[in-house]
Amino acid sequence: MSIVEITPDSHDVDIDLYYATERNFTGLPIYAAAHCYLNTDAAAKLARAVELAQRFGLRLRIFDALRPSEAQWVLWNHTPDPDFLADPRRGSPHSRGAAVDVNLCDDTGQLLDMGTPFDAFTPLSHHGAAGVSVTAQRNRMFLLGLMSAAGWDFYSKEWWHYQLFNSRDYPLIADSALPKPMMAPAS
Numbered sequence: 001m002s003i004v005e006i007t008p009d010s011h012d013v014d015i016d017l018y019y020a021t022e023r024n025f026t027g028l029p030i031y032a033a034a035h036c037y038l039n040t041d042a043a044a045k046l047a048r049a050v051e052l053a054q055r056f057g058l059r060l061r062i063f064d065a066l067r068p069s070e071a072q073w074v075l076w077n078h079t080p081d082p083d084f085l086a087d088p089r090r091g092s093p094h095s096r097g098a099a100v101d102v103n104l105c106d107d108t109g110q111l112l113d114m115g116t117p118f119d120a121f122t123p124l125s126h127h128g129a130a131g132v133s134v135t136a137q138r139n140r141m142f143l144l145g146l147m148s149a150a151g152w153d154f155y156s157k158e159w160w161h162y163q164l165f166n167s168r169d170y171p172l173i174a175d176s177a178l179p180k181p182m183m184a185p186a187s
Helices: 040-054 069-078 134-149
Strands: 003-005 037-038 059-064 099-104 151-155 159-161
Touching: 003 040, 040 059, 040 099, 040 159, 069 134, 099 134, 134 151, 134 159
Parallel strands: none
Antiparallel strands: 003 037, 059 099, 099 159, 151 159
């Protein structure tokens, strides 16, 4: 299995990797370098999702994709919540290059309202949450339909998370295995 770098030019997506910034639930950058990768199977399904979104005048914005195993440990050590983070001992679909966190944006770059921000660790982030507006529910269902039609599975507690159905079949990926590292060198 090989790793594919996802860029705005290669895949016609917007990329805003929250874990390369302090705009994530830890308040600190997790990635030292904002590289967006997926395994080849996931990259192919991403291309299909991009094509479907374009038919509606929309773009995908990626908040996270491949997450090196080392990063999963950092997140877990900060917030060991199995409802919203995979235990790194089992491994995350993200750490296999088999998951992507996304939203849709319009032609001006405005994100569609999903009722909660990305990585809001609350029941309001669940698919089908009744406490969000009808508009947000429709947008979530549209994203779910689009990603499902492109061959992705979803996680019921996070409207933004999509993964390959067989994500556990892929090996965990360490930062050292990436074409360009994402994590800061160990000191």
